[in-house]
Amino acid sequence: MGGSPSSEPPTPEPLLPNPWREVEFSDDAYMKLQEEIKNHQPHPKASTTNILISGNVGSGKSSFLNSVLSELRREELNGRVQNIEAVRPGAQTSVTQHLKCHKFIDKMKIFDTAGFELEKTVNATIILKKIIDGEVAEDTKFDDILKSKMEGDKIHCVVLVVSLHTAENMHPALIRFYEELIGMLTETGVPCQLLVTFIDKLVEKTEDLKSLYMRRDMKQKIEMLAKEMRISVSNILVVSNYFEEMKINQIKGTLLLEAVGQMLMAAKPFQERM
8 A cells, every 4th residue: 555645844954064154142142242232332423323224015124123122122121022113914015104213222223214115116216315315304204205305314324124035036126126226335335234034934943043054045045145136145134023922032132133233333334434
């Protein structure tokens, strides 16, 4: 008699002998990251470090902001995950309609934009350029940005958020948009980081995130993304946002804080050249 097809899950690929990115997951390293970010001082030429977070609708941008808030105010919030940004799973349009400024710590501002849609990428490029150049005031409605020139904060680092699922099935128009935007930032010297979210389907257990940078499949996906976007692998950050959790934890928190630390570090040389 023939046997029935096996229902066993596929055997995972063996891990790489060495991690392709060094991240220490320990209580001491986690607390050190917390202190490093909270004590951040921008270059003397800048009063605050201004980071712009942008991405297409559904990229995980709002979840990232909620996660960072929860980490940087962990004591004040008793280690609980908090929501400042509305998150609508599967939403086709952005819930953010104004340029929002979040000041989670004293010397850092995070500016949040509307999630852009494929058919509106031409305007998105113009709007982002105006924000980056400091020509948009905080809380300005996005529909009004193209109508007038204002005074705002100049951006020191741009972070483009993309979900892992989108990265694997990226629409050609979205790839072109990212390429053009990254190219524009490279020409103007503004640091650009790519933040990859929604890795949970690849790494289902939080504990397994400790071996994230020893996984061959993750390395291949990041290298593919770097090639498509024409951006260095060293400028691609990977996080696992808090979504269903009610309490923060050291493993996800380490990845989140490492990402924020990289953003702050990338901004300093640009601030020095201002």
